[in-house]
Amino acid sequence: MSSAQLAELNKHSTRRKVEAGNEVIGQGENVGSYSNILNGVVKLSKMMADGRQQIVGLQFAPDFLGRPFLTESSVTAEAATETEICCFPRPIIDRMVGEAPELERKLHSQSLKELDEARDWMLTLGRKTAQEKVASFLYLIATHIDPERSGNSTTFDLPLSRADIADFLGLTIETVSRQMTKLRKDNIIVIENNRHVIVPEMRRLRYAAGND
Amino acid sequence: MSSAQLAELNKHSTRRKVEAGNEVIGQGENVGSYSNILNGVVKLSKMMADGRQQIVGLQFAPDFLGRPFLTESSVTAEAATETEICCFPRPIIDRMVGEAPELERKLHSQSLKELDEARDWMLTLGRKTAQEKVASFLYLIATHIDPERSGNSTTFDLPLSRADIADFLGLTIETVSRQMTKLRKDNIIVIENNRHVIVPEMRRLRYAAGND
DNA sequence: CGCCGATTTGAGCCGAATCAAGTTTCGTGG
DNA sequence: CCACGAAACTTGATTCGGCTCAAATCGGCG
Numbered sequence: 001m002s003s004a005q006l007a008e009l010n011k012h013s014t015r016r017k018v019e020a021g022n023e024v025i026g027q028g029e030n031v032g033s034y035s036n037i038l039n040g041v042v043k044l045s046k047m048m049a050d051g052r053q054q055i056v057g058l059q060f061a062p063d064f065l066g067r068p069f070l071t072e073s074s075v076t077a078e079a080a081t082e083t084e085i086c087c088f089p090r091p092i093i094d095r096m097v098g099e100a101p102e103l104e105r106k107l108h109s110q111s112l113k114e115l116d117e118a119r120d121w122m123l124t125l126g127r128k129t130a131q132e133k134v135a136s137f138l139y140l141i142a143t144h145i146d147p148e149r150s151g152n153s154t155t156f157d158l159p160l161s162r163a164d165i166a167d168f169l170g171l172t173i174e175t176v177s178r179q180m181t182k183l184r185k186d187n188i189i190v191i192e193n194n195r196h197v198i199v200p201e202m203r204r205l206r207y208a209a210g211n212d
Numbered sequence: 213m214s215s216a217q218l219a220e221l222n223k224h225s226t227r228r229k230v231e232a233g234n235e236v237i238g239q240g241e242n243v244g245s246y247s248n249i250l251n252g253v254v255k256l257s258k259m260m261a262d263g264r265q266q267i268v269g270l271q272f273a274p275d276f277l278g279r280p281f282l283t284e285s286s287v288t289a290e291a292a293t294e295t296e297i298c299c300f301p302r303p304i305i306d307r308m309v310g311e312a313p314e315l316e317r318k319l320h321s322q323s324l325k326e327l328d329e330a331r332d333w334m335l336t337l338g339r340k341t342a343q344e345k346v347a348s349f350l351y352l353i354a355t356h357i358d359p360e361r362s363g364n365s366t367t368f369d370l371p372l373s374r375a376d377i378a379d380f381l382g383l384t385i386e387t388v389s390r391q392m393t394k395l396r397k398d399n400i401i402v403i404e405n406n407r408h409v410i411v412p413e414m415r416r417l418r419y420a421a422g423n424d
Numbered sequence: 425c426g427c428c429g430a431t432t433t434g435a436g437c438c439g440a441a442t443c444a445a446g447t448t449t450c451g452t453g454g
Numbered sequence: 455c456c457a458c459g460a461a462a463c464t465t466g467a468t469t470c471g472g473c474t475c476a477a478a479t480c481g482g483c484g
Contacts, residue, residue, distance in 0.1 A: 046335045049424055054338040056331040069321055074328050101313050108320040109281055111327055116286050118330035119268040123258045125337040126266040126382025130440065162463060170338025175440055177464055194449070194463065212261055342472065374431065387472055389432055406431065406481075 005100060012092045016085050024065065024077040024085065031073050033087045034066030040083025041159040044075040045167065055168040056121075057114060058159075060144050064110050066090075068097070081159045125170050128210055133169040134179040135208035138189065142199055154199045183208065217312060224304050228297050236277065236289040236297065243285050245299045246278030252295025253371040256287040257379065267380040269326060269333075270371075272356050276322050278302075280309070293371045337382050340422055345381040346391040347420035350401065354411055366411045395420065 037059055044057040067073055097104045124136050145156045166173045183189045188208055190198040199205050249271055256269040279285055309316045336348050357368045378388045395401045400420055402410040411417050
């Protein structure tokens with residue numbers, strides 16, 4: 001983007017801090033603004049009338065948050081961890097998109113990335129075992145959280161509770177817990193304090209996830 | 213689009229007839245062209261190394277088929293029924309997208325529609341029972357195939373075999389068959405000749421799908 | 425009519441859900 | 455710093471929905 005455009009954006013932007021567990025946009029609510037994730041993790045979820053819930057996406061910095069064209073969000077966006085976002089009023093973005101094709105290109109490109117991720121996850125939800133699902137989740141987090149990974153081992157803090165992980169994987173809390181224990185006993189991961197995970201060999205985790 | 217652009221497109225387009233079961237683009241293959249579906253149904257699927265398969269989307273006329281920005285397809289596209297498509301060489305479209313923002317807008321808009329559909333389906337895959345999954349599938353087909361529905365009842369031919377339905381729902385053929393039988397016995401649907409389905413009351417099918 | 429693939433139906437099994445305790449972690453205030 | 459309580463997580467026993475394996479039936483087609 002041109003510096004003039006950036007300046008224009010900056011003038012109308014507001015920074016917002018969202019605590020873990022707080023909603024950014026509710027399913028079916030009116031979307032008054034777009035935003036950029038500065039840090040933290042945001043979960044996108046859907047809920048059925050009887051309360052069953054499914055997390056349909058995770059967004060990390062510096063992802064874009066919002067829904068072009070439609071004013072109504074089809075998902076709930078909620079901070080999974082403490083999160084900072086930078087908000088832009090909807091009209092400003094809509095106008096800039098009209099003026100700057102490369103901005104629309106950028107948004108289009110992210111939509112396609114999210115579509116690819118959603119479809120990958122459909123394979124996980126529909127065809128993988130509980131074991132593979134949990135490994136897939138850990139693999140996903142490992143590859144998204146740790147920016148500069150040193151070779152084949154990684155360390156990170158889980159941004160999601162067991163309940164959230166279960167909602168992401170279409171499993172129950174208990175099954176997630178059991179499969180984590182199994183991965184630990186198989187020496188594929190090490191867990192400290194429930195949330196901190198060490199992956200000695202990414203290759204083995206990737207294999208456990210059924211990715212080759 | 214302007215008529216000049218349409219004429220330009222027309223000059224370089226080729227019509228192609230694809231028989232049921234034939235591949236349009238393979239997973240990981242190079243995408244040499246974009247296309248429009250003129251009629252028929254195309255299924256998008258992903259496969260794991262060991263052969264497990266998941267259908268991640270269905271495309272109906274007049275959907276667009278192709279993957280902007282990336283030259284490699286992340287899914288396999290295969291005709292579910294006999295299908296006619298209209299193909300455009302990739303360079304032509306890429307150039308026109310650069311010149312006509314409204315074309316990019318159009319493509320962007322379809323990507324978002326597909327993303328919404330993918331996320332809806334994630335909820336189905338992750339959280340619904342076999343019964344609800346099958347009902348959800350029938351509901352999806354009913355709302356997409358039959359353009360002008362007369363009130364609350366519908367009739368259509370299934371574009372997918374039981375095996376394809378199973379791959380779409382993350383179930384086995386046998387389970388799909390049993391649930392179809394159950395829906396039939398519950399008078400929610402009538403089946404004739406395996407493929408032809410009558411829905412006397414869409415409301416009840418919708419309810420069986422868990423959609424309210 | 426008879427064949428072959430697609431679909432249905434049946435019996436038994438298994439993986440993940442459910443229900444029910446434990447145990448660990450962590451925040452809070454004494 | 456420790457005691458307490460609540461929430462998050464783990465573990466165990468049992469149940470059940472959907473899978474597997476096997477056989478019968480249906481439907482389209484030569």
